[in-house]
Amino acid sequence: MCVCRTNGKKLELAKLNSCINLPYIIDGDTIVTQSNTCALYLGRSLKIDEDANFIHNHCVLDQTMDLRNDLMMIVYPVGVINGAVKTKEEFPAAAASHLEGPAKTHFTKLEGFCKGPYTCGDKIQSGVSLCLSILSVCPSIFFIHAYEHTY
Numbered sequence: 001m002c003v004c005r006t007n008g009k010k011l012e013l014a015k016l017n018s019c020i021n022l023p024y025i026i027d028g029d030t031i032v033t034q035s036n037t038c039a040l041y042l043g044r045s046l047k048i049d050e051d052a053n054f055i056h057n058h059c060v061l062d063q064t065m066d067l068r069n070d071l072m073m074i075v076y077p078v079g080v081i082n083g084a085v086k087t088k089e090e091f092p093a094a095a096a097s098h099l100e101g102p103a104k105t106h107f108t109k110l111e112g113f114c115k116g117p118y119t120c121g122d123k124i125q126s127g128v129s130l131c132l133s134i135l136s137v138c139p140s141i142f143f144i145h146a147y148e149h150t151y
C-alpha cells in the first residue's frame, strides 16, 4: 500500500479514479482519494476503526474537515484558493482572526465530542489521525503569529 503526497501522475490516475487529488492511496488495484475517504479506508483496512464508532468517527472527520477548510482559507496561496490572505502582510491579522474565530469554534466542538481520552473513547479511530494532522498545522500558525507580534 502506498499513501501518496506527491503529484505528477494526476492525468494517469484520473483515468482510474476521476476524483483524484492529494492525498490518495494506491492499494493493489484500488485507488482511494479524498482525505476523509482515505482515513476511513485506512481505518477499515488496518483494522483500527470499530463499526460501533462509525457514525461518531465520521462526524469527527467532518468536523475536522470544516476546520481544515477554514484553515486553508488563510494558508493556501493566491492561485490555489481565493482565500482571505493575498499578501504576507495580511497573514498575522488573518491568523489571529482564524485562531479566535473558526479554530476556537471547531476545537470547542471537537473537545465536547470526546468520549474519553480520544474522540471515540479509549481507542484511537481514524478521525483522530486527520484531527492530529490538522493540529500539527494550527500551533505553527499560532507561533508564526506570536513571532510576528513579538519581533
Ligand SMILES: N[C@@H](CCC(=O)N[C@@H](CS)C(=O)NCC(=O)O)C(=O)O
Residues within 6 Å of the ligand: 010, 020, 021, 022, 023, 033, 034, 035, 036
Ligand atoms: N477535499 C480534498 C481536498 C484536498 C486538497 O485540497 N488537495 C490539494 C492539495 S493539498 C490538491 O490535491 N490539489 C491538486 C488537485 O486537486 O489536483 C480532500 O480532503 O482530499
